[in-house]
Amino acid sequence: xxxxKRLQFTTIRQNPEAILADTxxxxxxxxxxxTEPAQHVDRLVHRRLSAFLADRAFEGRSGQMMxxxxxxxxxxxxxxxxGLGARDKWNxxxxxxxxxxxxxxxxxxxxxxxxxxxTAITERDILTGWSIRQTVEASYQAIYRFxxxxxxxxxxTSFPRLERIHLVLAGSKISETDTxxxxxxxxxxxxxxxxxxxxxxxxxxxxxxxxxxxxxxxxAQSDPRFKLKILTEREMKRIGLNALLAVAQGSHEPPxxxxxxYLGQRSSSGKPIALIGKGITFDSGGISxxxxxxxxxxxxxxxxxxxxxxxxxVVSELKLPLHVVGVVAAAENMPGGGAVxxxxxxxxxxxxxxxxxxxxxxxxxxxxxxxxxxQNQYQPQVIxxxxxxxxxxxxxxxxxxxxxxxxxxxxxxxxxxxxxxxxDPVWRLPLWHEYxxxxxxxxxxxxxxxxxxxxxxxxxxxLWRFISKVPWAHLDIAGTAWKSGNxxxxxxxxxxxxxxxxxxxxxxKL
Ligand code: BES
Ligand code: MN
Ligand code: ZN
Numbered sequence: 111x112x113x114x115k116r117l118q119f120t121t122i123r124q125n126p127e128a129i130l131a132d133t134x135x136x137x138x139x140x141x142x143x144x145t146e147p148a149q150h151v152d153r154l155v156h157r158r159l160s161a162f163l164a165d166r167a168f169e170g171r172s173g174q175m176m177x178x179x180x181x182x183x184x185x186x187x188x189x190x191x192x193g194l195g196a197r198d199k200w201n202x203x204x205x206x207x208x209x210x211x212x213x214x215x216x217x218x219x220x221x222x223x224x225x226x227x228x229t230a231i232t233e234r235d236i237l238t239g240w241s242i243r244q245t246v247e248a249s250y251q252a253i254y255r256f257x258x259x260x261x262x263x264x265x266x267t268s269f270p271r272l273e274r275i276h277l278v279l280a281g282s283k284i285s286e287t288d289t290x291x292x293x294x295x296x297x298x299x300x301x302x303x304x305x306x307x308x309x310x311x312x313x314x315x316x317x318x319x320x321x322x323x324x325x326x327x328x329x330a331q332s333d334p335r336f337k338l339k340i341l342t343e344r345e346m347k348r349i350g351l352n353a354l355l356a357v358a359q360g361s362h363e364p365p366x367x368x369x370x371x372y373l374g375q376r377s378s379s380g381k382p383i384a385l386i387g388k389g390i391t392f393d394s395g396g397i398s399x400x401x402x403x404x405x406x407x408x409x410x411x412x413x414x415x416x417x418x419x420x421x422x423x424v425v426s427e428l429k430l431p432l433h434v435v436g437v438v439a440a441a442e443n444m445p446g447g448g449a450v451x452x453x454x455x456x457x458x459x460x461x462x463x464x465x466x467x468x469x470x471x472x473x474x475x476x477x478x479x480x481x482x483x484x485q486n487q488y489q490p491q492v493i494x495x496x497x498x499x500x501x502x503x504x505x506x507x508x509x510x511x512x513x514x515x516x517x518x519x520x521x522x523x524x525x526x527x528x529x530x531x532x533x534d535p536v537w538r539l540p541l542w543h544e545y546x547x548x549x550x551x552x553x554x555x556x557x558x559x560x561x562x563x564x565x566x567x568x569x570x571x572x573l574w575r576f577i578s579k580v581p582w583a584h585l586d587i588a589g590t591a592w593k594s595g596n597x598x599x600x601x602x603x604x605x606x607x608x609x610x611x612x613x614x615x616x617x618x619k620l
Pocket of ligand 2: 393395469470471472473
């Protein structure tokens with residue numbers, strides 16, 4: 111896998127006109143309402159900027175852009191004016207949206223050095239440290255390209271030239287230490303997202319359970335605080351992870367249980383925070399095979415796993431003083447002579463027996479054993495799982511928030527707050543015992559599917575049965591982990607959410 115291209119970030123307090131750069135970015139609200147840095151530049155150039163924008167009917171609508179070349183007194187070669195939309199509607203989401211648009215534009219138009227003044231906007235409850243971090247993340251997102259699998263001839267297409275970004279802070283009182291901390295956390299977040307997206311974008315003939323295990327090993331070797339354990343089929347059989355094994359048994363690819371522990375606390379005695387990821391490297395549906403349309407997207411069925419590894423990368427880069435254990439249940443779900451069949455009954459690690467009524471409900475099967483394993487081995491203080499678990503979650507919530515389920519209100523609120531802080535939205539769905547009836551089986555303790563109704567909830571209810579008295583949250587990321595259509599590809603979610611949750615738990619503000 112490729113290394114991420116490093117970007118240089120520096121902060122400057124004043125006079126953006128004095129800095130040599132390819133592009134100077136200025137923000138203008140709707141109604142040609144200039145931000146402070148834009149006013150400053152306009153005064154320097156004797157109102158030529160405002161006159162030009164008026165002449166071109168530049169209104170400042172959100173995302174509207176206008177480029178000017180060579181203004182006297184301004185060292186930057188180009189001025190890029192970006193519309194910020196209505197000033198009274200300015201908020202965090204709008205900040206990030208505009209910053210994404212700017213950095214994406216610059217990544218396509220060949221800018222190498224940029225002076226970005228949007229970080230100088232201090233409006234509403236948006237803190238400068240937050241803006242810096244989001245700008246760093248937006249810049250890395252803008253230069254992300256997945257070129258791993260292109261042939262020699264197409265690889266020559268130009269890669270973004272972005273190198274250095276000066277973040278203008280103007281009147282902000284933020285300390286030097288805090289700006290450095292914000293840049294560091296933005297960079298770490300970008301690295302975690304980058305790892306997650308790369309793992310998920312790789313094709314399923316490369317990104318197999320064994321490949322994920324090898325990538326986890328690389329990550330483990332990058333920091334002595336990591337401790338890695340990889341269970342192969344033999345060990346899984348010995349221990350009794352039969353649900354995970356059942357999912358894998360129709361495939362030629364052997365499964366792996368990847369256990370990556372991060373010991374960032376001085377005393378290693380504390381109970382860990384467990385992150386559990388669904389790692390189905392390809393979900394064909396098995397014997398209950400899926401239709402052909404969009405089946406290719408089932409290579410993304412390991413996004414939960416990729417996000418757990420991505421999050422652990424962030425934790426390690428930030429050296430968070432936490433004890434975290436990541437458990438990735440990796441398998442390929444295929445039909446085959448030896449595949450698990452509808453009506454098969456499996457004896458899960460927990461002792462519960464499960465009748466497999468649909469082999470396409472495989473995520474909950476690999477997860478239930480991973481959950482039991484984590485509880486038995488680590489007695490975690492909290493469990494959070496991330497899984498591309500149900501199409502029903504996409505029907506319910508679409509592609510904007512991830513579905514959040516929790517057996518504990520405090521944990522749910524912590525995650526909801528982290529989601530807001532990290533701009534990685536979640537929406538809580540109910541976890542009620544009343545739904546459990548739909549998992550009834552005539553032949554085993556329960557079955558692996560409910561009916562058609564409330565599919566995201568009944569899937570969560572299935573997992574819930576394996577949770578033993580510990581605060582637990584389940585993230586159904588089926589609608590948010592990747593995009594379909596023209597910009598098909600992994601989003602890196604929910605790395606921002608999980609990493610933010612852990613940063614907050616570690617008391618790290620920026
Ligand atoms: N990985 C899928 C869920 C999925 C489907 C995510 C489409 C995103 C897009 C999961 O393993 C699955 O197949 N779930 C079934 C469950 C059903 C058989 C109860 C589903 O959602 O149809
Ligand atoms: Mn499935
Ligand atoms: Zn699946």
